[in-house]
Amino acid sequence: MADLRGEAEDRFARVEETLAASIDRGEDLGASVAVIIEGETVIDIAGGYQDKAKTLPYEPRTLTCVFSSGKAVCAALIAAAVSEGKLAYDEPVATYWPDFAAKGKEKITVAQALSHQAGLAAFTEEKDPAIWVDWEATCAALAEMAPLWEPGTASGYGPQTYGFIAGELLRRVNGQTVGQQLKGLTRDVICGMGLSEATRAAPLVKPKRAPDLGEIDEITKAAFLLPWSAPSGISRQTWAAAEIPASNMHACAHGLAEIMQLFAAGRMGDKLAVSDSVREEAWQERISGPDKVLPFHLSWAAGVMRETYDGRIFGAPPTAIGHYGFGGSCVLADPARGLSFAYVPNQQSHHLVADPRATALLRAVYQALS
Structure with a gap:
């Protein structure tokens, strides 16, 4: 053994x-x-x-x-921020991140974004694959993006995008990135x-x-299979x-x-x-x-x-x-x-x-x- x-x-x-x-x-x-x-x-x-x-x-x-187990870490940090009164699950993301309201996203709540209902699972339009290591560029692209389906009607898992939405919310209310906050909690x-x-x-x-x-449609393809999916x-x-x-x-x-x-x-x-x-x-x-x-x-x-x-x-x-x-x-x-x-x-x-x-x-x- x-x-x-x-x-x-x-x-x-x-x-x-x-x-x-x-x-x-x-x-x-x-x-x-x-x-x-x-x-x-x-x-x-x-x-x-x-x-x-x-x-x-x-x-x-x-x-x-x-x-993606890191997504649960983000969710736990968000829960702590909600408990501290810095965020609210039923408040629109745009309350904390005004630019996020663009292109019909003004009513998307924090809870909807965290549960993959925002319609922002992936970028369907071509991006530089290195965009993911540029925090500001990725967040700007997400804020400018139109939802891929009507928010709140279905979930659509965001392999990469979830962390930027959750992380930007945390950065705006805590003044720290996810990585900075984790350094203060654990090694x-x-x-x-x-x-x-x-x-x-x-x-x-x-x-x-x-x-x-499963069945590969435009959204699944963008999430996993395009050159800029990761x-x-x-x-x-x-x-x-x-x-x-x-x-x-x-x-x-x-x-x-x-x-x-x-x-x-x-x-x-x-x-x-x-x-x-x-x-x-x-x-x-x-x-x-x-x-x-x-x-x-x-x-x-x-x-x-x-x-x-x-x-x-x-x-x-x-x-x-x-x-x-x-x-x-x-x-x-x-x-x-x-x-x-x-x-x-x-x-x-x-x-x-x-x-x-x-x-x-x-x-x-x-x-x-x-």
Whole structure:
């Protein structure tokens, strides 16, 4: 059985066995897993390797790019800003970002933008692929953009755009970028990675097959398949150093689980808090139905996915909310239990949601609790 590093309470031995078995089968190269319940860390483990040659052990504080799991981090920071009275979910985005009102977007609320209802999933008109590393240019383009569908009528997942909308709202009310705010909270979740932090980062192993995007229409194509759908034509160092909150955060599982405690228990230690009333607002369903970008029927809260009654998304009870990142990273909060969970792998899979590695770990967590 693969050797694991870190600590887990004895009752969670099944979780350790699940991670070790995934490494032994070659489904994981290296990964970290963490669970926090009401502020107490009960699982903080890692196993496997950072590299294909299997020379560098994957440690509990090894950083890996978590892609869209960073969207949940943004959503948690937004919830804290709402709790502090700096933002309101039902207030128009344009209240805080006046230029955003252009081309019929004046009534789009913060909650609608966070739940992918704004019609701003992607740029359908040609852009320089390097635009994503230019914060001001990307935000200006989004403010000027006309919605791709009538806002509020459907969700359409924004792989890159979400982070700029959420991040610009935070910048305008906090006076800090997402990356700057995170630096004041933790060293284990990073948006905009410096050279010193890069020494902690494990490279990714690409998935063996491409994800199934379902039927490809103009919006899905713009979101995933055009030359400017994601950053390109830049060095890896430039990409990692930029703040692209929806897709280039680097983290370990414990850092993510700490932040998800804001949803799960209303507090990230003594650093940040979210009131009970705002937590209820944050996790209430904002829209449910077929997504215009992802090939799934999804229920969206304010920036996070809601679990289904059959546990189809996370393998968790329907009280849970969370998010996946491309390749398999997963974050989850269960407010009914004060529980937060994170899984960060460096071996990517092709699953967009419901990665079997993450759902197996979560089922093991809940089996231990029951």
